[in-house]
Amino acid sequence: MVYLLLALFGGLSGVTTVLFGFGGGFVVVPLLYRVLGAAYGAHDPAGEAAMHIAVATSTCVMVVNALAATRRHARAGNIVWPAIRPLAAFIGVGAVLGAGAAVLASADFLRWAFVAYLGITILDCLLRQGFLSRQDTEAPRPLAPAQTVGGGLAIGLVATFLGVGGSVMTVPLLRRRGFSMTRATAMANPLSLPVALAGTATYMATAWWRPVALGPWHAGYVDLFAFAVLAVGSLLGIRLASRHIGRIPDQLHARVYIGLLAAVLLSMLLP
8 A cells, every 4th residue: 555655655756846847745745654653653763764765765756756857848949058058066965965964864853854945946937037927029038157166066965854856946047038838947947957866875875884774775875666656657658648758737837836846835834
């Protein structure tokens, strides 16, 4: 039953990846956190490390999701490569720093940081101009050097610390530079790849350096069984959702994006 649930949510993470650029973290992290906590209990090492395992496994699933969704969007012509290439290296550096910090943080701190991050992002999208609406005649503008360096480091650090892929920072950033929701969410996927690769490697390495008895079928903090089931489900979800790329009206796309963030926030606030 648990693995069926993981497969279903993996499929949902694939849908949100290809249509909203989420990378799966906003679906995978809350689900795994709940499942692991219920399965192992608070006194088992895996139960105590549930949030760390959820974040680490999410970054691993993101590798699969980001690659598959990037391929789909590239074939559809939705990715403007010159606009995002400069960000990738700085995001990768920030990702290593974020993963190292997450391993040292407590599970409660990770959970509430995740909640705070979601809340701030939702308010920013609702209250600051430039996200919910966009002029069709507005031409996309390149990122300033400070946005490329500072923004890249911040996106990588925060995204890997919370296991969310960075789309909640990259999509609003690109949206406010004049890109449509289709292009902004499409370009979030290749930018999630350095986060996923650096984060996964760091979570595996630091868990071995700081060993925790999590049982078999764990590579560092990554739950390999959960990863495999989630990855298969997500690939199916990406395949099914790809036919809807570019078909969602821009303003509706932006509103649904915020609504999904709010749903995840509520799920993390439940006891």
